[in-house]
Amino acid sequence: MTSDRRVIREDGERLLETARARGRVPLVTTWFALLWDLVFVGARHDLAQALRALVRSPGATAGMSLLLGLGVAATTTLFAFVDAALLRPLPYDQPGRLVMMFESNVSQDRLREGAAPGNILDWVARNDAFDAITAAMTVSATLRAGDGGTPIAGVHVTRGFFDVYRRQPRLGRTFDADEFEGAASITSRQASSGEPVIVLSSRLWRTLGADPQVVGRTVSIEGRDWQVIGVMPDDFAVPDATAAFWAPWDMRTSYRGARFPQAPPPRRSVFARRWPDESRAVRRRRRGADADNGKRNCF
Numbered sequence: 001m002t003s004d005r006r007v008i009r010e011d012g013e014r015l016l017e018t019a020r021a022r023g024r025v026p027l028v029t030t031w032f033a034l035l036w037d038l039v040f041v042g043a044r045h046d047l048a049q050a051l052r053a054l055v056r057s058p059g060a061t062a063g064m065s066l067l068l069g070l071g072v073a074a075t076t077t078l079f080a081f082v083d084a085a086l087l088r089p090l091p092y093d094q095p096g097r098l099v100m101m102f103e104s105n106v107s108q109d110r111l112r113e114g115a116a117p118g119n120i121l122d123w124v125a126r127n128d129a130f131d132a133i134t135a136a137m138t139v140s141a142t143l144r145a146g147d148g149g150t151p152i153a154g155v156h157v158t159r160g161f162f163d164v165y166r167r168q169p170r171l172g173r174t175f176d177a178d179e180f181e182g183a184a185s186i187t188s189r190q191a192s193s194g195e196p197v198i199v200l201s202s203r204l205w206r207t208l209g210a211d212p213q214v215v216g217r218t219v220s221i222e223g224r225d226w227q228v229i230g231v232m233p234d235d236f237a238v239p240d241a242t243a244a245f246w247a248p249w250d251m252r253t254s255y256r257g258a259r260f261p262q263a264p265p266p267r268r269s270v271f272a273r274r275w276p277d278e279s280r281a282v283r284r285r286r287r288g289a290d291a292d293n294g295k296r297n298c299f
Contacts, residue, residue, distance in 0.1 A: 091235040093166040101133070101270040114268045117251050123270070124158075130272040132160040136239055137249065137268045141186050144220035145208070152204065153242040154221070156185050156249035164273045165238060172215035172230030174199055175248045183248040186222050197248065199230040201237070204244040221245070239269050 019030035053061055092098060102112040103119060115123070120135045127133050135158045142149040162174040179197055198219070205214060218225040226247070237243060 091167070091233070097131075097274040097276070098164070099130075099272050099274060101272055115270050117268070120158075120268065120270055121251060129275070131275050132163045133270065133272040134158050134161040134164050135249075135251065135268055135270050136161065137185070138239065138243070139186055141222050143204075143244075144223070152221075152244040154186065154198075154245045154247060155239065155243045156254075157246050158249050158251055161246070161271075164271050165236075166273075167232065167236050169199065169230035170202065170233045171205075171212065172199075172228070174230055180248045180250050182253050183250045185249060185254045186224075186247065196224055196226045197229045198226045199232060199246045200228055201232055201244050201246075202234040205231045238271075 019026040050061075089095065090098075101115065101123070103115045104111045104113065115135070120133075124133050137156045139154050139156060141152055141154045143152050157175075159175075159177060159180045168174075175197065179194060182194055183196075198221070200208075200214070200219075205211075208214065208219065211217075214228050215230065216227065218227050220226075226245075232246075
């Protein structure tokens with residue numbers, strides 16, 4: 001192989017000398033042709049060496065191949081994580097304005113806990129800092145299909161949930177304001193005052209057959225028929241990827257009388273969308289003007 005390379009080099013030098021005497025274009029063409037031949041011969045040589053090494057010591061070659069495969073897999077996994085967490089934008093309008101709210105009891109060293117229902121209602125009623133505030137509660141339910149049941153995770157959401165995330169469904173619509181009135185949780189022993197409606201996740205929609213005409217039909221969850229009014233896109237997963245459906249939730253109705261039977265209590269998450277900077281400044285000036293008017297009215 002060394003003699004072959006020496007012959008190729010000597011032939012190449014003669015060809016380059018001849019091409020240089022004929023002009024620039026023949027010289028460049030000859031140079032690229034020689035480079036291609038050199039790369040092809042080198043690759044053929046490396047492949048032959050690898051095959052001979054495999055025959056001589058298959059165990060060592062297999063181990064090196066395994067290590068190389070593990071390295072490629074680890075690199076691919078790391079890139080996928082970085083791409084999903086840092087590089088790829090979140091599938092929401094102006095995601096930098098989204099916040100999550102918690103309760104904290106510093107004296108008992110309990111930080112970033114799910115909020116109590118009464119506090120959530122107070123935050124919503126007295127809100128003057130956010131464009132919208134909403135709460136979500138993940139519940140376990142059973143989807144009835146055919147002769148059996150499938151455990152799924154559903155999410156009860158309060159008014160303004162889809163306004164906070166500003167996502168449109170791929171099919172149908174999201175909840176109207178009146179559909180939250182009297183809407184009890186699936187896990188409570190109470191009946192909703194209105195017709196039970198849900199929005200499906202794309203994953204559950206595909207599990208049910210991906211019917212494009214699913215809007216208006218019913219699915220059986222926890223022994224009740226729920227009318228499907230919409231299907232969300234593939235990348236909508238709030239509060240997490242386990243969410244199979246979203247249902248309206250009137251927190252006051254759910255916590256009046258009957259209580260939730262699970263132990264521990266279901267997790268309640270609170271999400272909000274901040275005002276734009278200019279809107280927040282306008283509201284601050286208006287609050288200042290209202291305070292000044294109140295002071296003048298006192299004297």
